[in-house]
Amino acid sequence: MSLAAESPVHSSSSDDFASLLETDLLSNSSGESPERDEDILDEITSESVSERSAVWDSTDYEEIELERIKRPKICEDEEIKESQSSNANQGELDNFKESTSEKVCPPHPGFYKDMCIRCGEQKDDETVARKETAVAFNYIHKDLKLGAEEVARLRATDLKNLYRRRKLYLVLDLDHTLLNSTRLVDVSPEEEAYLNATYLNKETSSSNGDTSGTLFKLEPLHMLTKLRPFVRTFLKEANTMFEMYVYTMGERAYALEMAKLLDPSGVYFGSRVISQGDSTVRHQKGLDVVLGSECAVVILDDTEHVLKTIQSEVLKGCRLVFSRIFPTNYPVENQTLWRIAEQLGASCSKELDEAVTHVVSLDLGTEKARWAIQRKKHLVNPGWLEATNYFWKRQPEDQFPIPSKNGGGS
Structure with a gap:
């Protein structure tokens, strides 16, 4: 994504344009320049004095003196009118600028260092928080924030390209999914001796820049990392079917180092490495920071609870009653x-x-089942809930009917 391409108007050019426009508006509205008006006034006054000089006498002195006294008053009145006209024009200019700005960016698609990536308008943090809802995408570019409409537009565009290439998105966890890491201080001497004996001359350390092995001693991070078996084969084959992301609750330095071990050439993930600091909810993963449409996302993770945000939206707004599903005399809340x-x-x-x-x-x-039929509520067997949980997507209720049989009760 090129920010320059999305920003045709920059702040400096905007200022120059505004100054030029202001000068043009003021000159057109006044008709004649103030200097020209004063020259005309001087010319008229000069002619008047010349004419009076030809017939000068004592009786004309008072009239000439009165003309001299009145002239500053006339100039003062003209200056007041000109100032009022200028203020009115300035107000019209401000309104024009505001309306123009609104037409260019309603709303702003996103911000880079609080500057709109399209129109270049500056927004302070308070204004952004009050008027613009934007999500930070620091893993793509530092200080980049995108609004909801722009994210939706990018996702829709990318989805078309993805389908054209017959791919989906794959969001991959790191720890206990693609690799396992442990702190060096937690490795016992016996474990270290075992690792050295088992992987000696087979695995390599990343300290020499060789990332072809599967066991790595990362001195800067004080960690020992082991890639899962066949992970490189998995990534190579998955790359033909998916556009892949790394999403970890680890720190960014750790995430980048692990991505480099898994993808030394940067062909699988590119900049799509999301770490803990990129999440909008602390200690939880969410697809709001993934520039991929949810309908085309596959998630591979060993821990469900870090995805409580996505899962909790599946049946949001539904209210369930169970009938003859749980054993009697057992707390249903624990079922x-x-x-x-x-x-x-x-x-x-x-x-x-x-x-x-x-x-x-x-x-x-059952009484509750008959009530559902009478009130035209959804009546389903437990398989509907199990399938919805498996796919993390609400399943069609008509595909999970209840077998017909006689019975009664509640």
């Missing part, structure tokens, strides 16, 4: 399906009310 529903963002209830959207049951004959 697996109940907890899964809440993790997916649904709210669960023991009682029926108009806010209920789904009844989960195995029997059409």
Whole structure:
């Protein structure tokens, strides 16, 4: 992404344009320049005095003196009118600038160091926080923030290109997924001896710049890192099917070093290395900092809870009631399906009310199932919830009907 290409108007050229426009407006509105008006006034006054000199007498003195006294008053009145006209023109100019700015960037697509990447307008932190909703994409470029509309536009454009190349997005975790790392101080002498004996002449250290091995002693980070078996083969084959990101809750220095071990030539990830400091929610991963449409994202991670933000949106707004699903005399809040529903963002209830959207049951004959049919609520079997949890996407309710059989109860 080229910031220069998106910024056709820079601050310096904007100032020059505004000055030129202001001068033009003021000169056109006044009709004649102030200097020209004064020359004309001097000429008229001079002629008047010459004419009076030809017929000079004592009776004319008072009239000439009165003319001399009135002239400064006339000039003063002209200056007041000119000032008022100038102020009016300045007000019109300010309104023009404001309307022009609004037409150029409504709203601003993003900011680089608080300068709009399109129009070049400066925005301080307070104004940005108040008027513009922007997400930081520091991993792409330091101090880069993009607004929601611009992110949506970029995602839509990139999605078309991705589909054309028949690919999807793959967001990869690092630790316990692609590799394992441990601090050097935590490695016992016995473990160090084992590693040296096992990988001697087979693996290499990154200290000599060789990243072809799978075991690395990273002195600057005081860590020992081991790549998972066949990880290089996996990345090579995945690269043909996916546009890949690294997303870790580790620090940025660690993330970049690990990405270099996995991808020495930078052909798999490029700048798409997201670390803890890039997340908008502390200690949680979110796709809001991934420039990829969610419908085309595959996530590979060993820990579900770091993705509570994505998962909790799956059934947001749904209210579930369970009928004949859980054993009696057991707290329903501790049941697996109940907890899964809440993790997916649904709210669960023991009682029926108009806010209920789904009844989960195995029997059409229960009171709650009949209520769902009468009120035209969703009536599904537990497989709907399990499939939704598996795909992290709400599944079509009509594909999970309840088998018909006789029964009663609640």
